[in-house]
Amino acid sequence: MNKYFLGGLYSLLALIIISAFAFKIFQPIKVLPRMQLSPAFDLTDQSNGRLTSEDLRGQFVLYTFMYTHCPAPCYNINETIQEVQSRLDEVELDGIEVSFVTISFDPDRDTASALQTYADSINADTEQWSFATTTNKSLLKTIIGSGFETYYEDKGDGSFAFDPSFVLVDGWGIVRAEYRYATEVSNADRILRHLGVLADEVRNSTGSAKLAYEAAHLFLCYAP
């Protein structure tokens, strides 16, 4: 009987190990990493109203960082957002709202009215896309530089050096993806795919399926 018991035990261990490897190799579920908490903020938007991080809870938010005097095409930031916005119906969002927030690191010139003028000039849909900043430059550096980990520096000649980053945050205020490469190619396809992955997780990770999603996080089954 002992040899049957041992045989069963070895089979069990082998099956568990094979299952874990199979999950890691075939990655039946894809997720986006939960990278860090998105910073909290209280900014002023293009309509001179408040825009706080709490206002955006429950939504997927794509953040970008720029200044309105950035010479066009300014790393294709606006074009990418407008492409994502126009193609949102390709993603099954199940009613989850998506917002776009562009934070200016040039509050001296990017007042609320300047942001509104800029939004109008690029035909931005400000129902879904907000432009915001704060005159508290120290806090702004904390939010953009430390919170969103996006570099910018005032060159003193009216221009800024900066990384053209996009940061995707989920409805719990957790950073789920960062797009940090200044390329000629738009990130829109990848961002749309990631919005779909996030929506799938919200839709499916309930009940016993939550365990499978947590396993996907554990085994780093990240969507490309």
Added chain:
Amino acid sequence: MKIKIIISTLAVVLGLAAGFYFFRPHTFHGTVIQSPEPSFDFTLTSMNGDVSLSDYRGKLVLIYFGYTFCPDICPATLANVGQALREIGAKAEDVQLIMISLDPERDTPEKLAEYVAHFYPSFIGITGSDEKLAEITSLYGIFYEKHEGTAATGYLIDHTATLLVIDREGYLKLVFPFGVTTEEIADDLKYMLRQ
């Protein structure tokens, strides 16, 4: 022989079921964060002097943002954590809760120390200048703002009510939403203490 095969097959099936049950990954009640960098280190003031997050490297640190005049959610959360630590028992020595007061105007270090001790003897209460608090809260995703209360309560502070867990190496590991129960906190902490 047939009976032996049937029994051994049953044993394997039961063993598999038991194995998957006992070896399944722990399902956290809080949201797991896979932060690639250690959490922002801060230094604020307690009744016994300066306290930094990094002072507690090697322990699990729970960070809660609130204030002593908080009428409901702060005492409820702190009471749940205190109860969870009592449930954990001796290993709770490796867990440190730090409450950061968002109300430095009214919460002196002495008052904070007296307040947090009601919930669990080792709890620490700290606070600091508005500038420091603005930086720390932003980086921990905590939004807060003052608003009018009644003559009896004075002003109140609305704030994000999450409970954060920093692991022994200083990385943010878990975020508990408001409403997490004593049992859920204890279950996740026990698992982390075994790591």
